[in-house]
Amino acid sequence: MDERTKMFELDGKVALVTGAGQNVGAGIARVLAAQGATVVVNDFHADRAERTAKEIVAAGGAARPLSFDVSDFDAVTAAVADIAAHEGRVDILVNNAGPDGPMTMAPFSEMSADSWGKPFAVNVYGMLNCCKAVIGGMIDRGHGRIVTITSGAGQQGLDIGVSTYAAAKAGQIGFMRHLAAENGPHGITCNTVSLGLVLSDAEASAVQRLVDSIPVRRMGKPEDPGYLIAYLVSDEASWITGQTVAVNGGGLMI
Incomplete structure (x- = not known):
């Protein structure tokens, strides 16, 4: 067999x-399984996981x-x-879960204090x-591999009403860097994948107009981050840790 395969x-x-019951999480699960992993598919909704x-x-x-x-935590x-x-x-943990339901978008000055916790409950505490x-x-x-899915919103300032979501996403990036530093000597790598606009089941028509803002001129597919993650959790990526790698079609270049 050719060594490259x-x-x-x-x-x-x-x-x-x-x-992993839908969209990006399902795409990641499918790719990891195709590479030979046994995948435990988590979702808050049992029917989606099934x-x-x-x-x-x-x-x-x-x-x-x-x-x-x-x-x-007990669950x-x-x-x-x-x-x-x-x-x-x-062996492999992929933190992909996000809050259930639509995101509340508003300027921070108009947000109520009781709305701040929602993006942190799953994105940060869940992680x-x-x-x-x-x-x-x-x-x-x-040995171990941990990958957390974050967003470009956690890496730049945006005037689109997602400040608390962005704060949670930035928190993910910071935590994963420290986790990587602490656990590198134990054979554990910890990386973050920063996603751009990915086509989901519910959003396809609503966000198609944004394609022209992406240099490769297409939305991401649910499997796109999975391909990168399959590499990051493999033995070949054992020298890559503490990094934030963008999968966004060039939508954010930093």
Whole structure:
């Protein structure tokens, strides 16, 4: 077999992908499964997790659904214990889950204080909960891969009413850098993928007009970040950690 076909294989690895019941999360789960990983498909909505897992299995991959709320630390630790009992361990964690429902967009001066917590509950605390639940086992085994999905909104100032969302996304980037520095000696890499405009099931017609602002002149597909993540969690990327890598078609160049 040509040596090039063996790269980025994930055979024997167990991946937990949060928020993988639809859109970007489902695309990531499909790509990791295609590379040989056994994927535990998380979603807050059990039916969505089941749908993605069934799609993967139908395509010849290995997956099972596991519904839990990433913002609930006890639920997360119970889920990781369940994975340990069934799959043995978590080798790969992809923090993709985001808040359920549409984002509230308004200037910060017009936001109520009780609205500030929503973007942090899942984006920040959900990430912290999942990382805490898996990091000890990764340290014990001397190997692990953690990738968190963030947004270009966390890297630039925008006048579109997403300041608190951006603050949560910037927090993800900062945390992952520190996690990478702390755990590099244990064989664990921690990276962040910054997404641009990705075509989702619900948004296709609403955001198509923005295509002209993207240098490659197309929206992202749910699998696009998955291709990068398959590399970042592979053995070939063991010297890449603490980085924020953009997948945005050139929509933001920094």
